[in-house]
Amino acid sequence: MIVGQNVTQATNDKQQLVPAVEAIKEQAGQKPQEVLTDSGYCSEANLKYLEKKKIEGFVATDRESYRDREEPGPRGPLPQGATRVDHMRRKLQTKMGAAIYSRRKTIVEPVFGQIKQARGFRQFLLRGLEKVQGEWAMICLTHNILNYIGFVMDRDRREQERPFIKVRAISGRLSTSIAPSLVGRALTGCFYNSVLGC
Numbered sequence: 001m002i003v004g005q006n007v008t009q010a011t012n013d014k015q016q017l018v019p020a021v022e023a024i025k026e027q028a029g030q031k032p033q034e035v036l037t038d039s040g041y042c043s044e045a046n047l048k049y050l051e052k053k054k055i056e057g058f059v060a061t062d063r064e065s066y067r068d069r070e071e072p073g074p075r076g077p078l079p080q081g082a083t084r085v086d087h088m089r090r091k092l093q094t095k096m097g098a099a100i101y102s103r104r105k106t107i108v109e110p111v112f113g114q115i116k117q118a119r120g121f122r123q124f125l126l127r128g129l130e131k132v133q134g135e136w137a138m139i140c141l142t143h144n145i146l147n148y149i150g151f152v153m154d155r156d157r158r159e160q161e162r163p164f165i166k167v168r169a170i171s172g173r174l175s176t177s178i179a180p181s182l183v184g185r186a187l188t189g190c191f192y193n194s195v196l197g198c
Helices: 017-028 044-052 084-093 095-102 109-118 129-161 180-196
Strands: 034-037 056-059 165-169 174-178
Touching: 017 034, 017 044, 034 095, 044 056, 044 084, 056 084, 056 095, 084 095, 109 129
Parallel strands: 034 056
Antiparallel strands: 165 174
């Protein structure tokens, strides 16, 4: 799911971390607990911002691959006067840091692949920053809706494959054996009927 989106004309990502976090906070209704970015977002100022906002950062410091490391990272304390970038580099060289950063390839990159390849989005059809922002918002919304529909369909399919279970529900006196997905549908139907006055 895309939790925050924005469009910029900036050619460098270094100035985009703060606006991205603010967009997530505004659009998702809460600040992120973790941020996982490539090296384009790495700067002392960005790492200081994450520290100030108490957001756990996993920001690549250079183009080195942090995933599937064969040898362990360096041990011992960092030299006195080490920068935030040095601390982040060391953090990503730990087993935990490398494992978390390696998730980026399965969290972030597939979204762009799905939008570009599966949905055929290769260029903006509108011109002007404001119109492009609206077009991108619609692309992201469509992506989230399709992902949600897929999630619900997968969940329903899994529930239908489960054996029947005993359910005690609704009035507290009713006890019967029915499939959980049917209970969900029945309760949803009752909710919609009561809302619509049917």
